[in-house]
Amino acid sequence: MVKHxxxxxxKTYTPGQIIWQIVRYFSLIFFSFxxxxxxxxxxxxxxxxxxxxxxxNVMTLPKSFVNFDNFVKAFNMANMGKAFLNSVIVMIFxxxxxxxxxxxxxxxxxxxxxxxxxxxxxLFLFASLxxxxxxxxxxxxxxxxxxxxxxxxxxIIMMCGTDVISIYIFIQFMENISISxxxxxxxDGASYxxxxxxxxxxxxxxxxxxxxxxxxxxxxxxxxxxxxxxMNRNLKTIAVSLYTFVGPLGSRYNLICAGVIxxxxxxxxxxxxxxxxxxxxxxxxxxxx
Amino acid sequence: xxxxxxGRKGFGGWLRSRxxxxxxxxxxxxxxxxxxxxxxxxxxxxEMVRFSFFKMKYTTPVDKRLFVGWRNYxxxxxxxxxxxxxxxxxxxxxxxxxxxxxxxxxATILSFKAKGNNLFKGFMFFPFLINxxxxxxxxxxxxxxxxxxxxxxxxxGFDMDNLPFWLKDQRxxxxxxxxxxxxxxxxxxxxxxxxxxxxxxxELYEAxxxxxxxxxQQFVHIILPSIKTxxxxxxxxxITGSLxxxxxxxxxxxxxxxxxxxxxxxxxxAHVSQKVxxxxxxxxxxxxxxxxxxxxxxLFFKFVFRDAESEDESYKAKRARLRAEKARARAEKKGVA
Numbered sequence: 095m096v097k098h099x100x101x102x103x104x105k106t107y108t109p110g111q112i113i114w115q116i117v118r119y120f121s122l123i124f125f126s127f128x129x130x131x132x133x134x135x136x137x138x139x140x141x142x143x144x145x146x147x148x149x150x151n152v153m154t155l156p157k158s159f160v161n162f163d164n165f166v167k168a169f170n171m172a173n174m175g176k177a178f179l180n181s182v183i184v185m186i187f188x189x190x191x192x193x194x195x196x197x198x199x200x201x202x203x204x205x206x207x208x209x210x211x212x213x214x215x216x217l218f219l220f221a222s223l224x225x226x227x228x229x230x231x232x233x234x235x236x237x238x239x240x241x242x243x244x245x246x247x248x249x250i251i252m253m254c255g256t257d258v259i260s261i262y263i264f265i266q267f268m269e270n271i272s273i274s275x276x277x278x279x280x281x282d283g284a285s286y287x288x289x290x291x292x293x294x295x296x297x298x299x300x301x302x303x304x305x306x307x308x309x310x311x312x313x314x315x316x317x318x319x320x321x322x323x324x325m326n327r328n329l330k331t332i333a334v335s336l337y338t339f340v341g342p343l344g345s346r347y348n349l350i351c352a353g354v355i356x357x358x359x360x361x362x363x364x365x366x367x368x369x370x371x372x373x374x375x376x377x378x379x380x381x382x383x
Numbered sequence: 384x385x386x387x388x389x390g391r392k393g394f395g396g397w398l399r400s401r402x403x404x405x406x407x408x409x410x411x412x413x414x415x416x417x418x419x420x421x422x423x424x425x426x427x428x429x430e431m432v433r434f435s436f437f438k439m440k441y442t443t444p445v446d447k448r449l450f451v452g453w454r455n456y457x458x459x460x461x462x463x464x465x466x467x468x469x470x471x472x473x474x475x476x477x478x479x480x481x482x483x484x485x486x487x488x489x490a491t492i493l494s495f496k497a498k499g500n501n502l503f504k505g506f507m508f509f510p511f512l513i514n515x516x517x518x519x520x521x522x523x524x525x526x527x528x529x530x531x532x533x534x535x536x537x538x539x540g541f542d543m544d545n546l547p548f549w550l551k552d553q554r555x556x557x558x559x560x561x562x563x564x565x566x567x568x569x570x571x572x573x574x575x576x577x578x579x580x581x582x583x584x585x586e587l588y589e590a591x592x593x594x595x596x597x598x599x600q601q602f603v604h605i606i607l608p609s610i611k612t613x614x615x616x617x618x619x620x621x622i623t624g625s626l627x628x629x630x631x632x633x634x635x636x637x638x639x640x641x642x643x644x645x646x647x648x649x650x651x652x653a654h655v656s657q658k659v660x661x662x663x664x665x666x667x668x669x670x671x672x673x674x675x676x677x678x679x680x681x682l683f684f685k686f687v688f689r690d691a692e693s694e695d696e697s698y699k700a701k702r703a704r705l706r707a708e709k710a711r712a713r714a715e716k717k718g719v720a
Contacts, residue, residue, distance in 0.1 A: 114598060118492050122499075125489060126506040129570060132521045133510075135531040139524070152524075153534045195419070198412035206409055214413065221424045223677060225627040227646050228666035231653045232427040232434060235441060255419030286408040315514035318633075322654070333514040347524050354517045361512040369505065372512075376571060377578030 164352035177335035200264035260305035267301035455664035475625030478561035486572035508570035519634025
């Protein structure tokens with residue numbers, strides 16, 4: 095907008111403005127290049143045949159960009175079809191469960207004053223301070239005791255249980271939903287369940303979308319706990335299935351890169367489709383502090 | 384009248400009364416999340432503190448666990464690998480601070496509207512969405528001798544023979560790992576700061592522009608004051624974050640060649656050598672440090688910011704605040720209507 099105005103006034107720039115524009119575009123292009131080059135090099139390598147990979151420099155473009163052999167090989171080798179299925183199952187259940195749990199908890203904490211309200215809020219806040227990796231030392235023990243290790247449902251339940259950020263997004267959003275809506279519904283004789291189900295939940299829709307995207311990306315990319323609890327070959331999620339490339343392939347990076355590209359394709363598609371929601375989700379997650 | 388009904392019909396009636404329904408819905412909606420929170424956060428937490436006083440493995444039956452008192456804690460400080468690993472967080476701290484400055488700079492640049500902003504923003508943000516294992520592979524590949532990074536540097540005129548081994552040379556490998564973490568998160572930080580900058584009233588910039596303020600002045604007098612809370616918060620978060628640095632060394636070097644951070648060592652002690660007691664003690668020590676940082680942060684905000692904001696509120700900030708309040712009131716009116 096600022097630039098637009100300047101244009102309208104006159105088409106001349108002061109030297110300062112010109113330097114500023116040069117610096118600006120130089121930094122943007124440079125850091126975009128830095129951000130993109132590791133991924134681009136992977137894409138280039140993923141399209142190379144074995145012979146090309148051995149003989150050409152990594153940054154030389156491949157002969158053809160329609161050679162999908164590596165992708166097919168990588169896909170089969172890491173059992174990625176099954177892994178995609180597992181990831182989708184985990185994601186669907188975790189998202190549904192965390193939306194239900196999160197919105198219900200936010201509704202109660204925001205609308206009702208009862209002894210322990212503040213305590214529960216603080217319990218969740220405190221939980222967000224505990225680093226997940228440290229907690230796994232003993233969560234592992236509990237997962238074993240419950241018989242949750244090596245079962246998809248066990249992993250799903252655990253992933254629902256360690257969800258703090260989406261609860262915060264819901265609580266924040268609830269604060270902007272006018273309480274007079276609840277009151278008029280009560281006068282009309284609606285039960286609390288009806289208020290939650292028919293009024294609050296539909297109004298929370300933007301927050302639900304935001305938290306689903308953030309949580310979905312998080313679940314899709316989670317590998318540490320998945321690695322610990324889903325050791326069976328048939329239970330691996332997509333992030334963990336990539337790990338199968340470590341041993342046998344050594345440095346056959348054309349295959350590994352193909353696997354990497356396959357694994358990040360869904361994230362890329364979601365990103366292109368939902369850029370706005372992702373950005374606003376990042377901003378919403380930040381305000382919690 | 385509800386009370387009377389409740390009195391007549393006993394418990395069933397009470398359940399149907401408003402008060403009963405309220406209790407029912409509170410209990411019903413809070414129970415599951417609370418049970419999950421307790422069983423996957425607080426019970427493990429208590430167990431962790433308890434385990435830290437025992438010498439045990441995951442498979443040791445309860446009666447065979449050996450109580451060793453404070454020995455695990457002493458070991459955390461005595462063992463070379465544990466304590467020296469904490470020093471590595473200084474690298475990550477340095478990286479995180481650089482990342483914040485970079486993110487702030489780019490966010491400021493991008494907050495002035497111009498063509499192509501969205502594209503640049505997308506490029507820089509996307510690494511945040513790549514999973515950790517994939518990032519690991521990408522950078523193993525990236526840093527391999529004669530591969531991507533070396534090639535790019537040779538384009539810039541560096542002699543390939545003089546370049547170090549990025550992941551093996553102990554003088555540089557920690558910085559290489561820190562760089563991957565900066566690469567992954569600077570875009571996310573940037574988007575966060577852009578969000579904060581955008582929430583500043585845009586009329587302020589226009590007023591400043593008319594007054595002839597240049598970009599740098601706009602940054603110092605408008606942008607920085609309005610986002611200093613979120614910047615400070617992120618500085619503190621980056622300290623706790625770098626203490627718990629884990630992913631880059633875990634997936635790229637597996638902690639070899641002196642790159643094992645505290646959590647990588649802890650993970651190995653817990654799940655490979657199965658010294659659960661020692662690992663728990665390590666976790667507890669780190670948690671205590673993190674709590675300390677958090678408390679300091681709270682105090683910092685309480686004493687530094689409150690005073691600064693109430694006494695020092697500049698004319699511009701005040702104007703911004705008043706205008707924001709007005710806008711909110713207007714929005715509320717609209718919401719009611």
